[in-house]
Amino acid sequence: MGDLSVVGSEKKAERWIFYFLCGYALFSSTSIAVGNIFLSLSIAAALFRVYKKHDDWRELLQIDKKLAVPFLWFVGMMLVSSLFSTDLVWSLRVLGDHYLYRMAGFYLLWLFIRDRKQLIVLFCMALLSHFVNDAVCIYQGVVEGKFRVGGIIGYMMTGGNLVMWMPVLIVLTMENKISGLKKYVFYGVLVVALMATLLNATRGVWLAIGIIAPVLILLFMKSKLKGVAVLALLAVFTAGIFYSVPVLQNRLVTITDTKMQSNSERLLLWQSARNMVAD
Numbered sequence: 001m002g003d004l005s006v007v008g009s010e011k012k013a014e015r016w017i018f019y020f021l022c023g024y025a026l027f028s029s030t031s032i033a034v035g036n037i038f039l040s041l042s043i044a045a046a047l048f049r050v051y052k053k054h055d056d057w058r059e060l061l062q063i064d065k066k067l068a069v070p071f072l073w074f075v076g077m078m079l080v081s082s083l084f085s086t087d088l089v090w091s092l093r094v095l096g097d098h099y100l101y102r103m104a105g106f107y108l109l110w111l112f113i114r115d116r117k118q119l120i121v122l123f124c125m126a127l128l129s130h131f132v133n134d135a136v137c138i139y140q141g142v143v144e145g146k147f148r149v150g151g152i153i154g155y156m157m158t159g160g161n162l163v164m165w166m167p168v169l170i171v172l173t174m175e176n177k178i179s180g181l182k183k184y185v186f187y188g189v190l191v192v193a194l195m196a197t198l199l200n201a202t203r204g205v206w207l208a209i210g211i212i213a214p215v216l217i218l219l220f221m222k223s224k225l226k227g228v229a230v231l232a233l234l235a236v237f238t239a240g241i242f243y244s245v246p247v248l249q250n251r252l253v254t255i256t257d258t259k260m261q262s263n264s265e266r267l268l269l270w271q272s273a274r275n276m277v278a279d
Contacts, residue, residue: 013049017042017112018122024105025125029133029161030152043104046112060111075099130165131189133158134196141199147247148201159202166193166209167216174220198241198248203255 023038078099082091113119133151137158140149151158169190172178178186197205214231221227242249254260 010049010053013045013052014112016045017049017108018118020045021105021108021113021122022125025122026129028126029129029158032153032157039101039105042108046108049112063110127165127189130161131192133161134189134192137196137199138192141195147199148251149196149199151196155200155202158196159200159205162193162197162200162202163205163208166190166197167212169193170213170216171220174217176222201248201251203251206252207255 020038020042024035024042027035027038075095078095082088082095085091109119109122113122133153137149137151140146140151148155149158150156153161169186172186173183173190197209213234217230218224218227221230242252254263257263
């Protein structure tokens with residue numbers, strides 16, 4: 001009976017981890033505060049699960065070394081950099097916040113979510129959250145007439161989300177296994193994301209997507225000729241938008257302006273990094 005009790009507690013804890021992660025995914029692009037509440041609850045549920053059953057940790061930690069090694073190297077280098085920082089406490093706090101707490105959702109997903117249906121549910125909730133924020137961006141830009149919109153969570157967070165979601169959406173729209181209503185849903189979400197990307201007006205996002213999108217289209221489209229045709233149409237369409245909207249055109253031109261403060265600061269950072277490597 002004792003073993004059955006432990007197994008029952010384990011399954012309940014894992015079920016609650018999934019529920020809390022669903023809440024986190026649902027608010028991932030709409031409310032950082034509410035998302036953090038669900039993330040904290042999922043961490044608490046995970047600690048309870050490990051407390052109840054901790055003899056299977058070797059099985060839970062199985063992961064492809066091709067993924068684990070580069071990630072651990074990256075975090076290790078961040079830790080070494082933090083130890084030699086002029087403000088050690090602050091550096092360790094940033095390291096813990098970015099690579100422990102904020103990435104806890106990824107760790108919990110990796111350790112406790114094994115059901116494909118659960119993964120699909122989490123993906124759909126996260127996508128819905130992103131779609132809502134993109135829709136708010138369009139409302140702010142088109143209806144309220146704002147420039148460099150940020151949706152609900154601010155323009156930098158929205159820009160970061162767009163950089164992550166746009167490649168995923170581009171690949172999904174080219175996936176042959178997806179058809180019917182699902183395909184049209186992904187097309188619709190992609191169009192909304194494209195509009196949000198333009199209205200967000202974060203130049204780094206424009207550059208990143210401008211590089212990634214053509215590569216993905218050429219890689220995943222079976223017909224390379226069709227891929228080139230799609231790229232040509234996108235280029236003409238995008239050029240037309242920038243030409244007809246002066247504020248976007250002016251924003252685009254500033255990318256090559258080395259005298260602009262934000263640009264000159266980035267150039268100085270890159271130059272300093274290069275000098276440090278040389279030293």
